[in-house]
Amino acid sequence: MARDDRAPAGAYDPATYRLLTFHDRVPHFRDGSDTPRAYLERCLERIEALEPAVRAWAFLNIDRARQAADEAGARYRAGAPLSPVDGMPIGIKDLIETCDMPTEYGAELFRGNRPIRDAAVVYFLRKGGAVLVGKTVTVAFGGGDPAVTRNPFDTRRTPGGSSSGSAAAVGSKMIPLALGTHARGSTIRPASFCGAFALKPTFGGINRQGAFSAAQSLDHLGVLGGSLADVWTTARYAAKHAGGDPGSPGLYGALEPPEARKPQRLVRLDMAGWAVAEEAAKRAFEAKLRELETAGVRIYSRRDDPLIEDYEQQLARMPGLWQALYRFEMRWPLFPYRDHDSAKLPPRLLKGLAEGDLTSQDSYRAALITREHVRAIHEEIARRCDGMVTLSSPGPGPIGMDQGSAIFNEASSVIGAPAINLPILSAEGVPLGMQLLGPWHGDERLIAVGRWIAETRRA
Amino acid sequence: MARDDRAPAGAYDPATYRLLTFHDRVPHFRDGSDTPRAYLERCLERIEALEPAVRAWAFLNIDRARQAADEAGARYRAGAPLSPVDGMPIGIKDLIETCDMPTEYGAELFRGNRPIRDAAVVYFLRKGGAVLVGKTVTVAFGGGDPAVTRNPFDTRRTPGGSSSGSAAAVGSKMIPLALGTHARGSTIRPASFCGAFALKPTFGGINRQGAFSAAQSLDHLGVLGGSLADVWTTARYAAKHAGGDPGSPGLYGALEPPEARKPQRLVRLDMAGWAVAEEAAKRAFEAKLRELETAGVRIYSRRDDPLIEDYEQQLARMPGLWQALYRFEMRWPLFPYRDHDSAKLPPRLLKGLAEGDLTSQDSYRAALITREHVRAIHEEIARRCDGMVTLSSPGPGPIGMDQGSAIFNEASSVIGAPAINLPILSAEGVPLGMQLLGPWHGDERLIAVGRWIAETRRA
Numbered sequence: 075m076a077r078d079d080r081a082p083a084g085a086y087d088p089a090t091y092r093l094l095t096f097h098d099r100v101p102h103f104r105d106g107s108d109t110p111r112a113y114l115e116r117c118l119e120r121i122e123a124l125e126p127a128v129r130a131w132a133f134l135n136i137d138r139a140r141q142a143a144d145e146a147g148a149r150y151r152a153g154a155p156l157s158p159v160d161g162m163p164i165g166i167k168d169l170i171e172t173c174d175m176p177t178e179y180g181a182e183l184f185r186g187n188r189p190i191r192d193a194a195v196v197y198f199l200r201k202g203g204a205v206l207v208g209k210t211v212t213v214a215f216g217g218g219d220p221a222v223t224r225n226p227f228d229t230r231r232t233p234g235g236s237s238s239g240s241a242a243a244v245g246s247k248m249i250p251l252a253l254g255t256h257a258r259g260s261t262i263r264p265a266s267f268c269g270a271f272a273l274k275p276t277f278g279g280i281n282r283q284g285a286f287s288a289a290q291s292l293d294h295l296g297v298l299g300g301s302l303a304d305v306w307t308t309a310r311y312a313a314k315h316a317g318g319d320p321g322s323p324g325l326y327g328a329l330e331p332p333e334a335r336k337p338q339r340l341v342r343l344d345m346a347g348w349a350v351a352e353e354a355a356k357r358a359f360e361a362k363l364r365e366l367e368t369a370g371v372r373i374y375s376r377r378d379d380p381l382i383e384d385y386e387q388q389l390a391r392m393p394g395l396w397q398a399l400y401r402f403e404m405r406w407p408l409f410p411y412r413d414h415d416s417a418k419l420p421p422r423l424l425k426g427l428a429e430g431d432l433t434s435q436d437s438y439r440a441a442l443i444t445r446e447h448v449r450a451i452h453e454e455i456a457r458r459c460d461g462m463v464t465l466s467s468p469g470p471g472p473i474g475m476d477q478g479s480a481i482f483n484e485a486s487s488v489i490g491a492p493a494i495n496l497p498i499l500s501a502e503g504v505p506l507g508m509q510l511l512g513p514w515h516g517d518e519r520l521i522a523v524g525r526w527i528a529e530t531r532r533a
Numbered sequence: 534m535a536r537d538d539r540a541p542a543g544a545y546d547p548a549t550y551r552l553l554t555f556h557d558r559v560p561h562f563r564d565g566s567d568t569p570r571a572y573l574e575r576c577l578e579r580i581e582a583l584e585p586a587v588r589a590w591a592f593l594n595i596d597r598a599r600q601a602a603d604e605a606g607a608r609y610r611a612g613a614p615l616s617p618v619d620g621m622p623i624g625i626k627d628l629i630e631t632c633d634m635p636t637e638y639g640a641e642l643f644r645g646n647r648p649i650r651d652a653a654v655v656y657f658l659r660k661g662g663a664v665l666v667g668k669t670v671t672v673a674f675g676g677g678d679p680a681v682t683r684n685p686f687d688t689r690r691t692p693g694g695s696s697s698g699s700a701a702a703v704g705s706k707m708i709p710l711a712l713g714t715h716a717r718g719s720t721i722r723p724a725s726f727c728g729a730f731a732l733k734p735t736f737g738g739i740n741r742q743g744a745f746s747a748a749q750s751l752d753h754l755g756v757l758g759g760s761l762a763d764v765w766t767t768a769r770y771a772a773k774h775a776g777g778d779p780g781s782p783g784l785y786g787a788l789e790p791p792e793a794r795k796p797q798r799l800v801r802l803d804m805a806g807w808a809v810a811e812e813a814a815k816r817a818f819e820a821k822l823r824e825l826e827t828a829g830v831r832i833y834s835r836r837d838d839p840l841i842e843d844y845e846q847q848l849a850r851m852p853g854l855w856q857a858l859y860r861f862e863m864r865w866p867l868f869p870y871r872d873h874d875s876a877k878l879p880p881r882l883l884k885g886l887a888e889g890d891l892t893s894q895d896s897y898r899a900a901l902i903t904r905e906h907v908r909a910i911h912e913e914i915a916r917r918c919d920g921m922v923t924l925s926s927p928g929p930g931p932i933g934m935d936q937g938s939a940i941f942n943e944a945s946s947v948i949g950a951p952a953i954n955l956p957i958l959s960a961e962g963v964p965l966g967m968q969l970l971g972p973w974h975g976d977e978r979l980i981a982v983g984r985w986i987a988e989t990r991r992a
Contacts, residue, residue, distance in 0.1 A: 164733070173869065183649075190642075191869035281863055283749070292781030314894050320751030320862045338728075403779045405617045405656075406742055410632065410650035435773050439782045 082127040083226035083246035086269060088500050093270065093300030096162045096250040097307060097331075100384045101148040110146040110161030114139060114205055116176035117163045121207075121248045127229055128246055128283055129222045130239040130513075132176050139163065142205040147202065155245035158307045158329055160203030165243045165252035168209040169216055169236070169286040170295075172196055175206070180214040180234070180236075181413055182418040184339065192282025197252060198315035199308070199332060210239030210252055211464055213477065215288055215408065216260055218420030220475040221397055225267060229503040231470065234264030234273045234385035235477035237298065244298045245497075245505065249310055251299040257289045258396060259467075259480025261296030265495035266507030267471030267478060273283065273305050273521070276514050277490025278322030280313050287402035292487045303331040304496070306521045327518030334529050335522035337460035341367065341382060342375045343511075345389045346463050347481040350421045354501035359465050360500060362508060369530055374459065385455055389485055395448070396484040398441035401426075401433045406465040449489045456491070456513035461523045466495045466507030482509055492517040494524045539615045539881045541586040542685035542705035543686040545728060547959050552759030555709040556766060556790075557620045557945050562620060563608040566672040569620030573598060573664055579667075586688055587705055588681045589629045591697040592634050593667035600620065601664040608662065617766045617788055619662030622685065624702045626670040626709035628675055628695070628745040629754075631655055631876045634723050636664070638745050639673040639680055639695075641877040642870055652743025652755055654712060657774035659853065660768070669711055670696030672936065674747055674851045674867065675719055677879030679934040679944035684726060690929065693723030694936035695759065701725035703757045704956075710758040710767055714741065716748045717855060717946055718926075718939025720755030721968060724775040725956035726930030726937060728964030731757040732764050732985075735973050736949025737781030749853070750863035761953070761987065762790040763979045773788070786977030793988050794981035796919035799825065800841060801834045802970075806940040811928035818924050821958060821967060828989055833918065844914055847907045848944055854907070855943040857900035860885075860892045888937045910947045915950070915972030920982045925954045925966030941968060 076246040078084070084091075094117070102108035118136060146161030155161070171177045171189040178184045178526070192200060200206060200347060211223045213236035223238035225231035226246035233242040237254030244252050245268030256274045265272035275295060280295040287293040296310075299305040310325050318324025342363060363373050376383040408427055412419055419427075455462070464482050472478050487494040491514060495507040510527070512520035537543070543550075554575070561567035577595060584590060606618030614620070619865025630636045630648040637643045651659060652693030659665060672695035682697035684690035685705035692701040701972035703711050704727030713720040715733045725729035732755060739754040746752040752772075756762040768896045769788050801822060807815070822832050833843040867886055871878055878886075914921070923941050931937050945952040950973060954966040969986070 173873065190864055190873050192864035197869050281865065287539055289779065316865060317861060317894055317897065320748065321901070324894055402776060405655035406740065406775060410656050410769050414632065435776055435783055438776065442780070442782055497687055 076216050079127050080229055081227050082124045084502055087228045088498050090507065091269060093244065094247040094250040095301040095304060097301065097303045107152070110150065110205065111140065111143040113161065114143040114163050117249050124226065124246050124248060125195045128224055128242050130210055130213045130243040130248065132209040132239065133177065135175050135206060138174060139205050139207045140333055146203045146205065146282050155203065155265065157202035157311055159199055159488045160428050161205060161309055162251060162308070163205045163207045163249045164199060165210040165240055165249050166196055167240050167252065167254050168212045170196060170253055170254050171284040172206065172209065177209070180218065180242045183415060191284065194316040195312045196284070199312055202311060202315070207249055210243055212236050213238060214420045215286060215423060215424050216255060216257060217288055218423040219424065220477050225471045225504065227269070229495050230473045231421065231504060232267065232472060232475055232478050234267035234471055236260040237264050237296065240298050241265050241270050243266065244270040244300060247300070250441040251297065251304050252331055254296040255287070255293060256296040256487065257287065257293040257484025261298060262466050262483045262493050262495045262507070262509060263480050265298050265497065266466035267505060269505030270298045270495065271300065271305050271493045271497060272304050272495040273309055273517065274298060274486060274493045275309060275325055275517050276492045279317035279325040279517060280309055281316040281319055284483040288408055289400045291403060293397055296368040302374060302521050302525050306331040325517055326515055332518050332522035334525035335519070336526050337371055337523045339372045339374060339459040341455060341462040343388055343389065343464045344376065345482050345485055346392050347465060347479070349479065350468050351465055352501065355469040355506055358499040358501050359508065363497055365512050366527065375414065381451065381455060385451045388451060392484045393481060394489060395441055395444055396488050398437060399445070399464060401430050402438035404437070448454050452489050452491055453513055456516065462511040463518060464509045466509040470501050470504040470506045486511055490514060492520050494520055496524055496528050498528055538586050540686050541583045545686045545959055545963050547957050547964065550728065551711040553706040554760040554763060555763045555897060556760065557597060558884045568977040569664065570599065570602040570610065572620065573602040573622050576666065576708050580683070580973060583685065583705050587683055587701050589669055589674055589685070589702040589707065590635065591668040591670045591698065594665060596636050596672045597633060598664050598666045598793035600669070605664065606660045614662065616661035616770055618658055618770055620664060621710060621767070622664045622666045622708045623658060624666055624669040624699055624708050625903050626696050626711065626713050627671045628698050628714050629712055630653060630743040631665065631668065634668050636668070636868040639671040639677065642874060650743065653740040653775040655743070655772045658771055661770060666708055669702055671695050672697060673879045674745060674882060675714060675716060676864055676885065677882040678745055679936050684963065685932045686728070688772055689932045690963060691931060691934055691937050693726035693728065693930055695719040696723050696755065699757050700724050700729050703727065703729040703759060710763050712755065712935050713751065713755040713757050714744050714746070714752060715755040715946065716746065716752040718942025720757060721925050721942045721952050721954045722939050724757050724956065725966030726964060728763050729757045729954065730759065730764050730786065730864050730954040730956060731954040732976065733770055733945060733952045734768060734784055734976050735951045737778035738784040739768055740778055740977060742777040747867055748859045750862060751858055761980050761984050783944070784976055785974055791981035791986035794978070795985050796830055798831045798833060798918040800914060800918045801832050801923050802848065802923045803845055804941050805851050806924060806927045806938070808925055809927050809940065811960065814924055814928040814965055816837065817958040817960050817965060817968065827984065839911065844910045847910060851943045851947060852940060854900055854903055857896060858904070858947065860889050861894070861897035864889045903948055911948050911950055912972055915975065921970040921978060923968045926931060926967040929963040929965045931959050945970055949973060952980050953979055957982055957987055
């Protein structure tokens with residue numbers, strides 16, 4: 075094999091690297107020139123070739139996936155696919171319960187755990203004919219020490235976390251789509267490092283029941299994919315059938331992905347991250363903004379509007395606000411797990427839990443009030459533009475197995491606003507994402523804007 | 534034994550029947566004239582005597598409870614109890630996870646299930662020294678066919694559900710306090726039938742994580758007890774340490790129960806239930822209102838205020854609104870359980886699930902909008918008075934093992950407003966509750982008003 079074990083997925087150039095897509099194969103499934111089984115086999119070949127170096131999978135359910143793909147193929151042949159995800163190979167982050175595969179939460183404590191149910195989103199995707207290829211590697215409980223997965227473009231680098239395996243599998247073209255979760259940066263960050271598209275929807279947008287969550291008011295079910303079309307359709311289909319989180323209306327919009335839509339005005343945010351971002355990352359981001367301006371998009375910043383400046387000052391304190399919320403919420407379920415067998419909890423998690431011992435309901439309430447304030451500012455600014463843009467991470471996945479920084483991701487986790495990763499930048503020869511943020515329930519329009527930006531990159 | 538097996542807890546007269554209380558024993562634990570172990574032994578004697586007829590318990594953890602009571606006793610002797618619940622014998626509804634007792638959700642499908650963690654509220658009550666006596670019987674998944682528990686005042690009658698065992702155990706003075714859950718009427722209804730005080734707090738008031746829920750936007754962690762003092766202190770203590778549901782501020786107020794507070798104005802609501810309530814129940818309720826008026830409380834109704842009339846018209850449609858919300862939310866987790874082994878699901882649950890097959894995200898969203906509208910009316914009326922009163926149920930627990938009607942309970946489940954059961958009425962010689970409702974986060978003041986009403990009953 076000629077493959078470079080240092081870069082199993084090959085060299086990365088955002089202008090030429092083509093991710094795996096599914097929606098564009100559906101016409102071929104319908105006319106018989108391709109089949110879901112053949113599509114799956116191509117995925118499995120890629121997995122076989124790259125997995126030893128990437129280690130994206132906690133479990134592969136190949137026999138069952140082949141069976142599901144064959145069943146989907148029969149439906150296409152009969153002209154009666156079940157849904158837009160019928161036959162789509164999907165990876166499931168191992169924080170998310172599955173009834174036919176182990177669900178270990180990346181944690182020693184749950185080695186061999188076999189739930190009898192699928193998580194809500196898995197249940198309804200499976201009903202729609204999705205082909206569940208396997209469970210993707212996660213950082214333990216979403217917040218422990220880095221997982222075994224490596225960045226497919228440079229195995230010395232982290233793929234990010236905690237949806238490490240989902241991002242690496244999509245970024246390396248093993249599969250067209252994977253599910254993640256996101257309570258801090260766990261969907262957008264690894265997507266940035268691994269070159270995948272991703273949607274962290276509006277809070278409550280996709281039912282997350284059956285996924286482990288250490289901090290439910292920060293947590294989201296996220297979708298990573300090779301195209302915004304697949305990401306959108308899968309997310310919207312899941313929400314339509316599984317609902318959003320209970321009490322939420324869930325994702326709004328059509329099942330079909332929205333047409334690309336040129337933004338008139340974008341707001342560029344520094345957040346807490348710009349001050350610590352790497353020079354190469356800043357240059358890549360600034361160059362992209364110049365490109366957008368050249369294409370006629372107006373870019374506004376803190377220098378243009380006192381409200382944006384006010385927002386930036388709030389965003390600079392976002393890491394502390396995220397911590398204040400997380401520290402109180404994670405006390406349960408993590409305290410009981412610590413009591414049960416602390417030796418089986420990862421060291422990083424134990425360190426965080428010690429901070430949970432020191433917090434209180436009163437400081438949590440204070441953080442909730444601040445959250446409402448920042449959310450109101452975010453919504454007001456969102457009304458004035460077609461999206462807000464930042465880096466998705468302060469640089470590409472760092473060398474070493476740390477998960478990398480979530481400093482650009484905490485804001486949307488706290489506020490609950492939708493966020494999209496666009497894999498359209500690079501630095502040091504590996505992927506780097508641009509993040510696009512919008513107002514609550516503006517997911518569909520944000521996807522439209524994201525499509526335009528992503529498609530313009532080659533213009 | 535002279536005990537009447539038809540009425541194991543004896544005759545019921547709300548004016549003379551004294552429930553078991555805990556808070557008033559604490560001074561005796563402190564001065565050594567009583568001990569938590571002796572208190573527990575009195576509970577266990579009562580359990581031993583009544584349990585064969587009442588069947589309130591799914592599991593009893595007697596050895597461990599004795600050990601916990603002894604440890605609490607040592608702390609009182611040392612002058613250092615851990616909390617206001619230190620040494621308090623508590624029953625845990627079997628929808629709520631416990632790390633040292635089976636958690637079967639009343640369901641065949643979970644026979645022998647042993648979680649490794651305590652639910653959030655159990656975890657922190659245990660840390661505070663509470664003595665967890667055992668698991669109380671629940672209707673399967675909170676919504677299946679009636680459980681085996683019988684009404685302690687007339688074993689031909691239902692104790693109500695789904696917190697059947699918790700209500701029967703408190704009402705029959707086996708224990709001073711028990712935890713319940715409430716997504717429709719599951720705390721207030723059985724408390725009404727069994728003569729227990731109960732608080733279903735403001736939505737999100739007490740962290741319900743680790744309790745089974747088929748409909749999370751309707752579900753609440755509830756507390757049943759022999760006095761509003763114990764109910765309040767336990768609820769508030771639990772919320773202080775476990776928090777409310779993630780993202781909620783949780784119950785507000787002091788740990789100490791508020792002083793009784795005479796209401797100036799109460800609003801009497803018919804809801805959907807008055808039209809179908811039993812004559813004896815109506816008479817008991819009307820007589821209590823006259824008593825309150827005699828004591829100087831002004832009672833308002835739909836005849837006095839067009840907004841109340843408007844609210845009543847909304848409340849008349851509450852059963853349909855509750856259904857619309859429940860039907861969509863319960864699809865997960867109950868659909869996966871049906872797929873796993875439908876023979877192990879109770880027939881009533883299966884019937885409900887068939888309705889879930891017919892609903893949609895769009896009709897769910899319509900119901901969410903109606904909910905917001907009704908909630909706004911409720912809050913506006915709550916501002917104009919010191920509480921709203923209704924029957925807690927259209928009559929006492931009916932003969933036969935049906936759970937009885939929740940028609941007076943659906944409103945606060947949908948709206949999320951706090952509700953209290955006051956065991957101050959009776960009909961046909963068995964208990965019947967008066968329900969007191971208030972504004973979001975008005976729990977503490979509602980307890981104060983409830984105490985006044987309950988104490989006035991003997992005036």
